[in-house]
Amino acid sequence: MSQPTRNAIKLPGHLDQQAGNLLHDTLDWMVSNSINIAIAVAVAIGIAALLFALRTLGCRLIERSKGGDLSWRVTFARTLARTGTFFIVMASAELVAEHAATPPSLLSVIHVLFVIAFAMQAALWARELVLGYVEHRVGDRDEGSGLGSAIGIIRLLVSVALFAIAIVVILDNLGINVTGLIAGLGIGGIAIGLAAQGIFSDLFAALSILFDKPFRRGETITFGSTTGTVMAIGLKTTRIRSVGGEEVVMSNAKLLDQQIQNWAVMERRRVLMNFGVIYQTPPEMLARIGMELKEIIEAQPLATFDHCQPYQFAASSIDYELVFFIETPAGSDLVAVRAAVMLAMVRKFAELGIEFAYPAQTTFTAAPDGRLIMPYPAAGGPDANGG
Secondary structure, eight states: OHHHHHHHHHHHHHHHHHHHHHHHHHHHHHHHTHHHHHHHHHHHHHHHHHHHHHHHHHHHHHHHSOTTOOOHHHHHHHHHHTOOHHHHHHHHHHHHHGGGTOOHHHHHHHHHHHHHHHHHHHHHHHHHHHHHHHHHHHOSOOGGGSTHHHHHHHHHHHHHHHHHHHHHHHHHHTTOOOHHHHHHHHHHHHHHHHHTHHHHHHHHHHHHHHHHOSOOTTOEEEETTEEEEEEEEOSSEEEEEETTSOEEEEEHHHHHTSOEEEGGGOSSEEEEEEEEEOTTSOHHHHHHHHHHHHHHHHTSTTEEEEEEEEEEEOSSOEEEEEEEEESSOOHHHHHHHHHHHHHHHHHHHHHHTOOBOOOOOOOOEEOTTSOEEOSSOBTTBGGGGOO
């Protein structure tokens, strides 16, 4: 048992010897290079003062900005404000150490401390920039949408990834072999990704909704054969209240795989109405239909006339196309204006003696003497058929 005791006592003695040598070299260096050290300290103080001034500038910009300001200026200000004092001190020492004839042992210590400080500081800066970009893209998100938790997950993933990279960089600069560590992290990440493939698919779909904003909570959308109002957007599913009243729960990944129509972003609605009139309508009345319908459309306060023209000779009608716009996206306004236009059309056509066409088949018969008997009175009166 004496041998392990001697080894345990030898290690602290070795460290004490190294510390003593470092202290001795440092004192000799300070005595013999006082002028160079004074110049280097003055330069280091200037560099540190500049970095402190940049950090103070960032803090003041944050104080002057509005609470909801998510501009890039505020993001860079927050990044500067996250500059640490330890990094400022070590960066100043690293920049001037080689110009003051610093002993190799002390220079090595300064370099190691600077690598640690720079790696952690770079992770902090990158974290602020990434999160600032995320918040800038998200903008004034709806807190009730459920995507606030997605922001929290992004913060966690970004923080873990960046600080893991910083730790690997630090270990590598300290001379530690990190190849096995990186390989293990890679294999573990692949295993977790394969095991939770469905969950991550819906999660990234939720993040896509967060960034791209194809729809928001409270907006009316149509996908497939379903139309409804978005009630909640979660990390895995989106809940929609259909026009029939039932709740539709849809996976985020499957929802984004479909074509989505968002009715909330419309500025106005286009209305297309097709109708037909009978072939017996006089030509002057056919030409008058467009002008009459234009007056009907312009009489509606929310409607704008576009065109009304005949477009085809159908089997039992001359077909017209009427197009007008509702200058509001509200569905209730669309229903009300369209109903008013239809009723006004019926009244005006009845007034002008224009008949709407409907599918019909006319049968022509012949008298015993071969004369054609018309199925309706001719223009010459009841004797026009020879009766």
